[in-house]
Every structure is written in C-alpha cells, then in structure tokens.
Amino acid sequence: MGSFKGHVLPGTLFLVVGVWHIWSALLRFASNPKSFRVRVWNTVPGFDGKLKYLELYLVVGGAFIDLCVELLYSTHLKFFVNGQLNPSHMNDFEHAGMLLMFFIFGLVSLLSQKTRFLPLPEGALCLVAATAFCAEYLLFYFHSTTHKGLEGYYHLLLVLLIGLCVLSTVAGALLPTSFPVxxxxxxAITLQGLWFYQTAFTLYGPMMPDGCLLKEDNISCRTMDSQVRGELLANFQLFSLVLGVLGAVAVSYTFVDSKYRHSDLRSSHAIQDG
Structure with a gap:
C-alpha cells in the first residue's frame, strides 16, 4: 500500500528531470541538428558553469533522500524479525532497492564526467540508466505488495510507462544520433512523473472515483461497475496527460525553433518550401 507523499516525492523527481530532458533535447537539436547526440543527462548553463551537473546532483540527492525515507523512516529501523527480514516492510526494502539503482546511476555519471576513474561513453551511461529503469519495472511488476482492483490498474499503467522509459533509454545507446529517441x-520520464502525481491525487487524494474509497490502507469499490468506471477514468486521465505533454512539446518546439534555429535547419526548410 502506498501513500500520497510516497507517490508525490518520486513523481516530482521524474517530472523535473523529464521536463528538463525534453527542453534540452529540443534546444540542442534546433541549435545544431547535424551534431545532435543523445544524452542521458543534460548540463545546466549559467553561473560560470557552477550548475553544470545540477541534474545529476538532483538525481543523486533525490534518490538518496527517498532511499533514507524508505529504508530508515518507514521501517523504523526494524530490519529483522526473528532473524529474518521484517515481512511487514518488504515493500519498503523493495522501494529502497529501486532507489539505490538510480542513486548508483547518478553517482556513476558524476564519476564519469568529473573524474578519470570511470570514463564511460554516453552509450554506456544510457545502459546504466536503463538498468535502473529495469529495476523499477521489475519492482512494480513483481511487487510483494499485491495490488488488486483499482489500485492494481493504476500500477499496471505505471508499469507500461516505465517500460517505455526502458525501451527509449536502450534505444538511445543503439541510436546515439536520433533526435526522436x-x-x-x-x-516517457515526464509521463511517469505525472502518473505518480495522478495516482497520488486519485487514490490517496481528493480525486477518488465515485463508489470507491480508501479504508484501512486498502482501496475498495462497492460494486464491480464502480471499479470499471474507475478504470475507465484512469484511461481518460492517461490519455489526457499524453495529449497534454505532446501538445506542450509541440508548442515548445515551435518556440525553440523560432528563436534558436540553426542556419542549416533554416536552409533545409527553405528548400522544402521551395
């Protein structure tokens, strides 16, 4: 069973990183399409380069804070019961393992960029990030906490979005010059963050569907019709988020293209218009 804060915290991290990734990809492609390369993380300009690695610091810091919440605060340091892992907090241990993978990705990327100890190419970093997303995918697919009913349907849609993150990250290693990838x-990362938010507000907030309620840490619907209506509402919510993100991307590209378009891109557009 989750909570409102437990979904909002990782959702914020994914949302911020995803939006920054979209903006950076649009800007880099419009500025110089011929030299465009896939990047698993993007530098932050300004302040004489002091914010260059801000995205990686955000990933490392955010994953570490959430890891501490899951492993230390949620378990109350009761890791073992009768010589075995505490069965009451298996979901917290699983979440901590997933967050550890993202922490490792951020740390490896920082070491690769700032030191000589681990000089990995961008494709290798894409595969490290894909490993972290795979760990997240396996966590939610084989979760020890059995998600049933409406809650299970929201987590099923989340698993699909995580799968898109895995595929697009692996594709970035295989197609290092592809702007669409x-x-x-x-x-995909942005949609995952938004879906964490949508799940928090729907299942643990004020947007609970009619006929369903949260009681004693369980989400139940009075009738099967109420559950079906809730699932249809989830489909509509996901469609709305996808449509909204694609619309925002289109508007952002129009703005970036008009302000930062490279001369080569203008020439190609002129030839096409001709």
Whole structure:
C-alpha cells in the first residue's frame, strides 16, 4: 500500500528531470541538428558553469533522500524479525532497492564526467540508466505488495510507462544520433512523473472515483461497475496527460525553433518550401 507523499516525492523527481530532458533535447537539436547526440543527462548553463551537473546532483540527492525515507523512516529501523527480514516492510526494502539503482546511476555519471576513474561513453551511461529503469519495472511488476482492483490498474499503467522509459533509454545507446529517441525518452520520464502525481491525487487524494474509497490502507469499490468506471477514468486521465505533454512539446518546439534555429535547419526548410 502506498501513500500520497510516497507517490508525490518520486513523481516530482521524474517530472523535473523529464521536463528538463525534453527542453534540452529540443534546444540542442534546433541549435545544431547535424551534431545532435543523445544524452542521458543534460548540463545546466549559467553561473560560470557552477550548475553544470545540477541534474545529476538532483538525481543523486533525490534518490538518496527517498532511499533514507524508505529504508530508515518507514521501517523504523526494524530490519529483522526473528532473524529474518521484517515481512511487514518488504515493500519498503523493495522501494529502497529501486532507489539505490538510480542513486548508483547518478553517482556513476558524476564519476564519469568529473573524474578519470570511470570514463564511460554516453552509450554506456544510457545502459546504466536503463538498468535502473529495469529495476523499477521489475519492482512494480513483481511487487510483494499485491495490488488488486483499482489500485492494481493504476500500477499496471505505471508499469507500461516505465517500460517505455526502458525501451527509449536502450534505444538511445543503439541510436546515439536520433533526435526522436532522445525526445521520446524525455516524454516517457515526464509521463511517469505525472502518473505518480495522478495516482497520488486519485487514490490517496481528493480525486477518488465515485463508489470507491480508501479504508484501512486498502482501496475498495462497492460494486464491480464502480471499479470499471474507475478504470475507465484512469484511461481518460492517461490519455489526457499524453495529449497534454505532446501538445506542450509541440508548442515548445515551435518556440525553440523560432528563436534558436540553426542556419542549416533554416536552409533545409527553405528548400522544402521551395
């Protein structure tokens, strides 16, 4: 069973990173399409380069904080019962393992960029990130906490979005010059963050569907019709988020293209218009 804060905290991390990834991909492609390369993380300009690695610091710091919440606060340091892992907090241990993978990805990326100890190419970093998403996918697919009914349906849709993150990240390693692949990765990460938020507000907030309620840490619907209506509402919510993100990307690209378009891109557009 989750909670409102337990979904909002990781959702914020994915949303911020995803939006920044989309914006950076659009800007880099419009500025110089011929030299475009897929990047698993993007530098932050300004302040004489002091914010260059801000995205990686956000990933490392956010994953570490959430890891501490799951492993230390949620378990109350009761890791073992009768010599075995505490069965009451298996979901917290699983969440901590997933967050550890994202922490490792951020740390490996920082070491690769700032030191000489681990000089990995961008494709290798894409595969490290894909491993973290795979760990997240396996966690929610084989979760020890059995998600049933409406809650299970929301987590099923989350698993599908995580799968898109895995595929687009692996594709970034295989197609290192593909702008659509890099953009798709940012869109998938953004949608995952938004879906965490949508799940929090629907299942643990004020948007609970009629006929369903949260009681004693369980979400139940009075009738099967109420559950079906809730699932249809989830489909509509996901469709709305996808449509909204794609619309925002289109508007952002129009703005970036008009302001930062490279001369080569203008020439190609002129030839096509001619």
């Amino acid at each position: 890099d953009l798709s990765n940012g869109i």
